[in-house]
Amino acid sequence: MNKLWQDVRYGLRQLRKSPGFTLTAVITLALGIGANAAIFTLVQGILLRSLPFSDPNQLYRIGDKDDCCVEGGFVGDNGDFDIYSYDLYLQFKQSAPEFEQLAAMRAGFGGFSVRRGNEIAKELTGEYVSGNYFSTLGIGSYLGRVFSDSDDTPSAAPVVVLSYEGWQNEFASDTSIVGSTISVETHPFTVIGIAPRGFFGDRITGNPPMFWIPLNTEPTISGNGSILHHPDSNFLYAVGRVKPGTPIPALQAKLSATMREWMKTRPVYTENGASAEIPKQHVTVVPAGGGIQNLQQEAGDGLTMLMILSSVVLLIACANIANLLLARATARKAEVSLRMALGSGRSRLVRQIFTESVLLSLIGGLVGLAVAYAGSRVILILAFPGAKHLPVSATPSWQVLGFAFGISLLTGALFGTTPAWISTHAQPAEVLRGSSRSTSDRSSLPQKALVVFQAALSLVLLVGAALMTKSLNKLEHQNFGLHTENRYVAHFDPHGAGYSLDRLPALYHEIQNRFESLPGVTGVGLAMYSPLEGDNWGECIIQQGHPAPRPGEHCGSTWDRVSAGYLDVIGVPxxxxxxxxxxxxxxxxxxAIVNETFVKRFFPNQDPIGRHFGIDDVKYSGSWEIIGVFKDFKINNPKEEPRPVYLRPMTQYYKPYTESGFISTEDQSMYANSIMLRFNRPQQDADALIRRTLASIDPNLTINDLRSLDAQVADNFDQDRLLARLTTLFGVLALILASVGLYGVTSYLVVRRTSEIGIRMALGSTRGRVVQLVLRSVAWQIGLGLALGIPSTLLAGHYMKSQLYGVSEYDATAMIAGVVVLCCCALIAGFIPARRAASIEPMQALRTE
Incomplete structure (x- = not known):
């Protein structure tokens, strides 16, 4: 231990004697290890961890896809059901004793107007869940109690459980909230408990629920719009705790059979030849300890790609460290040989050099942890922009810390062994005769090989960054089919403010008049949902005079309710x-008015004006007459081609349709949730102006969200922006590290060949020839790097294909840009030591030894 302590002190002295070398190595390691640890924190938090459930390995979900939010009839691809009606959920619950408990939760969260006493109402995210939700997940309470089955019955008093974050941030951690009454959508609910800290619900999302309410309170809140007891409305996920020893394949087969038998009792699954599709329907039972896989499915490919890219950065950093240590070992040959000639033992020298390398790596690892802490927070902010309550911890876990520490030790051990061996195998006689007289230096071959390796990997990252940046640019600057400049969207909730259907026309008229009178406003429109806000209602279209669509036919169409002049407000011709x-x-x-894609799908080669269509049932196929056609625009997903869309006026309530049992759809659609405003110039005070105007109409009408239409459209690309920014960051890091490596190796070779260069210049070689001599070596290294990097880049582009939009994975522009940037940086990195070599005075060089 005494010798070890001496070696540690000696190593620290050596590192302190070479501050430039030490600082470069520490920063290089810190960037490589820190980037990996930061990305691994995000990967672990989203993809790898179990949520804080009791015995998460016992939890299984019936379904494996992210279907949302309300579907009718057959759902899923190839008969794969993932979302269920309340009636079907009860069938599963009754027929599968293999589940100790089976809970249900609504597939989509909702925004609810919540008020405590006389306070101003606020919009909070809530989730409908079954009474056994918390007991199924094994979650207790922080304060009060959680739901029981008795809370989830039609006759039970309305109750609510707050999340810890919701209680802390929205109710100021007031313990008296438990037992008190709050209003949810103007209905009184008793707060019975607070969920534990760190419990964000059954899935990882950037906007987790602030409270939970029982499923059977849904009719109370939705009124005529309730879908709870409509057996053909699929809107629930199901998660259960499976009894130990239960074979999952057998349970999956049993549940599929139960679902098929239930379908035979429902006309929607049997009429018009639909019964032939029933044998194809099935469910998939998958582990649910990590939660319902919404964010995991959305971000999984992107996070995996980032993990690979950050690993490439780490490889480049390690190659740089190896180059630095090899150069340092070669430069210290004379010192080591002299110490050996004076009697030092080879093993002691190896141990000292090895200890120095490990110390260097550990210091780099510690600094890398600081980079990881800061990087994790930055990445999470980018991944969840605007999120008030992040469901993923920004603090690296013990696993991540262990990973970083292990990488540090491995780097020190791996790249400390070779330099130690090289240094201690020099012959002492070399010290007496000098080692710089040779015109060739085979010891530089490993360093040059590492530079080639770095150049190849750097090209992969640079081209990847160019592809992602170009893809993002294509996404953000595509033709959305509408105008976004000087437009604002205000989301509000008239239902939550207590407005009944009969009061809506007067409210809409007042909103229209008040906002149109504002200075600078040139257009006002109301809509059930606004363009590219992420919401979508769809129905199956039936043309008048046509039979009902058979299963598998593409009959779906998006629809929206809008006010007169709405298309003009958003600039759709x-x-x-x-x-x-x-x-x-x-x-x-x-x-109704329809878009061009609607006409192509349902009325090809026909004049659509005057034609009639309906939804869901042949007897309603004459429901609406088409009076106009508008240009296609992106209404929901900007990455998809425009889909069929029809619009209905906000002023027309179709009473015959409510007889079909879908009164919920008709009632809910009458409630506008967005006000679109067009100004004639950019606005500095739009936020205050819009809020003040709506409050003057009715103080209970609170704005849930207010932003420009430009910002709303941009929100669709948060994940793409994150990937593009981080890919670019990794590309720049790789380029810097590779350039530093090339500069270091070239500088080292110039120093090693000082006497040779002096001889050449003494014999008449010009400074230009010396620069060419040095740059020729650089060109060879970069050329070999390109030869390895271009095929690797093509392969990487193939795997990035799913993350690209409007860009080929073999994009020539990105490839050329990557090659040019790499060559320019290599030229600069090589030219600096080449110029220094050309400035050597021959006589001074000949005296070097």
Missing amino acids: KVRGREFTDQDTATSLPV
Whole structure:
């Protein structure tokens, strides 16, 4: 131990004697290890960890896809069901005793207007869950109690459980909230408990629920819009705790059979030849300890790609460290040989050099942890922009810390052994005769090979960064089919403010008039949902005079309710016919306007004006008359081609449709949730102006979200922006590290060949020839790097294909850009020591020894 302590002190002295070398090595290691630890923190938090459930290995979900939010009839691809009606959930619960408990939760979260006493109402995210939700997950309470089955019955008093973060941030950690009453969508609910800290619900999302309410309170809140007891409305996920020893394949087969038998009792699954599809329907039972895989599925490919890219950065950093240590070992040959000539033992010298390398790596690892802490927070902010309550910890876990520490030790051990061996195998006689007289230096071959390796990997990252940046640019600057400049979207909730259907027309009229009178406002429109906000309602279209679509036919269409003049507000041009006017009232002919894709899908080679269509049932196929056609625009997913869309006026309530049992759809669609405003110039105070105006109409009408349409569209690309930024960051890091490595190796070779260069210049070689001599070596290394890097880049592009939009994975522009940037940086990195070599005075060089 005494000798070890001496070696440690000696190593620290040596590192302190070479501050430039030490600082470069520490920063290089810190960047490589820190980037990996930061990405690994995100990967672990989203993809690898179990949520804080009791015995998470016992939890299984019926379904494996992220279907959301309300579907009718057959759902999923190839008969794979992942989302269920309340009636089907009860069938599963009754027929599968293999589950100790089986809980249900709504597939999509909702925004609810919540008020305590006389406070201003606030919009909070909530989730409908079954009464056994918390007991199934094995979650207790922080304060009060959680739900029981008795809380989830039609006759039970309405109750709510707050999340810890919701209680802390929205109710100021007031313990008296437990037992008190709050209003949810104007209905009184008793707060019975607070969930534990760190419990964000059954999935990882950037906007977790702030509270939970029982499923059977859904009719109370939704009124005529309730879908709880509609057996053909699929809107629930199911997660259960399986009894030990239960074979999952057998349970999966049993549940699939139960679902098929239940389908035979429902007309929607048997009419119009649909019964032939029933044998194909099935469920998949998958582990649920990590939660319902929403964010995991969305971000999984991107996170995996980032982990690979950060690993490449680490490899480049390690190659740099290896180069630095090899150069240092070669430069210290004379010192080591002299010490050996004076009697030092080879083993002691190896141990000292090895200890120095490990110390260097550990210091780099410690600094890398600081980089990881800061990097994790930055990445999480980028991954969840605007999220108030992050469900993923930004603090690296013990596993991540262990990973970083292990990488540090491995780097020190791996790259300390070779330099120690090289240094101690020099012959002492070399010290007496000098070692710089040779015109060749085979010891530099490993260093040159490492530079080639770095150049190849750097090219992969640079081209990857160019592909992701170009893809993001294509996404953000595509033709959305609408105008976004000087437009603002205000989301509000008239239902949560207590407005009934009969009061809505007067409210909408008042909103229209008040906002149109504001200075600078040139257009006002109301809509059930606004473009590219991420919401979507869809129905199966039936043309008048056509039979009902058979299973598998593409009959779906997105739809929206809008006010007169709405298309003009968002800048979508009319193709033919007319738009809605004030004459389209509750007593006039039910009408609709459709986009060009709708016409191509349902009325090909026909004049659509005057045609009729309906939804869901043949007897309603004449529900609406088409009065106009508008240009296609991106209404939901900007990465998809425009889908069929039809719009209905906000002023028309179609009473015959409510007889079909879908009164919920008709009632809910009458509630606008967005106000679109068009200004004639950029606004500095739009936020305050819009909030003040709406409050003057009714103080209970609170704005849930207010932003420009540009910002709303940009929110669709948060994940793509994160990937592009981090890929670019890794590309720049790789380029810097590779350039530093090339500069270091070239500088080292110039120093080693000082006497040779002096002889050449003494014999008449010009400074230009010396620069060429040095740059020729650089060109060979970069050339070999490109030869290895280009095929690797093509392979990497193939695996990045799923993350690209509008860009080929073999994009020539990105490849050329990567090659040019790498060559330019290599030229600069090589030219500096080449210029220094050309400035050597021959006589001074000959005296070097």
